[in-house]
């Protein structure tokens with residue numbers, strides 16, 4: 001997923017590794033390569049600037065200049081800063097509610113419905129929970145059918161939503177039905193639009209107020225790069241999201257969204273979508289992702 005970024009960074013690191021001694025000018029030159037690699041990967045300009053500045057400051061401190069193998073030391077610093085950029089510690093989901101309520105939000109086509117089904121499977125397999133799916137996108141009847149099909153495929157109960165019902169009512173009743181069926185985690189699949197839309201945002205805010213979800217996961221398509229970060233900011237402003245599911249990371253996304261979203265929104269990536277199938281979901285570990293990027 002981070003292949004081209006990884007290759008670019010590797011050649012930047014050669015600049016550090018080849019040096020017996022590091023001084024301000026060769027550190028500067030190596031970091032210039034790092035900066036270009038990140039910009040090419042579509043990482044937010046300010047994020048790149050702050051990132052390389054932090055590394056530069058640390059490199060120019062005692063840490064590197066006094067070190068026996070300065071090249072390795074620089075790479076260690078880049079690695080630590082990269083883990084921080086990706087969110088630091090792995091972030092868990094809040095499943096304390098009875099039932100726990102996870103609200104999925106995002107633009108149409110981002111992968112909300114698919115991710116809701118993937119998460120239902122994830123919670124059942126890894127947390128031994130009983131999931132329940134609630135389709136609340138009444139504007140796109142196919143979305144309801146899609147979730148019902150996925151539910152049947154996974155043997156997960158799905159609320160019988162109807163396009164004539166109000167989405168807030170669907171979510172409220174869906175949670176009630178889940179409780180009656182003895183399910184302990186409910187996934188609310190809300191409506192999306194092609195663009196950010198005030199009416200939709202108000203509807204989502206109303207669902208949030210009525211259902212008090214423990215998690216509001218913003219689903220972002222990694223393929224749209226920095227645009228995903230702009231959309232995440234808008235959703236976060238309105239809904240105070242709790243985390244991000246970054247989908248389509250199996251594609252040739254350059255990494256811009258993954259590397260910028262935490263710094264820009266302050267909200268962590270919690271899961272990544274790695275394919276169209278229900279099994280293709282992974283918990284996001286910043287340290288492992290950093291290792292993948294840095295090779």
Ligand code: GDP
Nearest residue numbers: 108109110111112113114247248273274275276
């Ligand atoms: P929604 O409109 O946000 O509910 O989006 P959907 O769940 O319907 O997904 C839109 C398209 O993206 C579908 O064709 C999905 O199969 C596809 N999709 C979702 N997640 C992933 C992913 O992680 N990787 C890939 N390659 N495709 C995905």
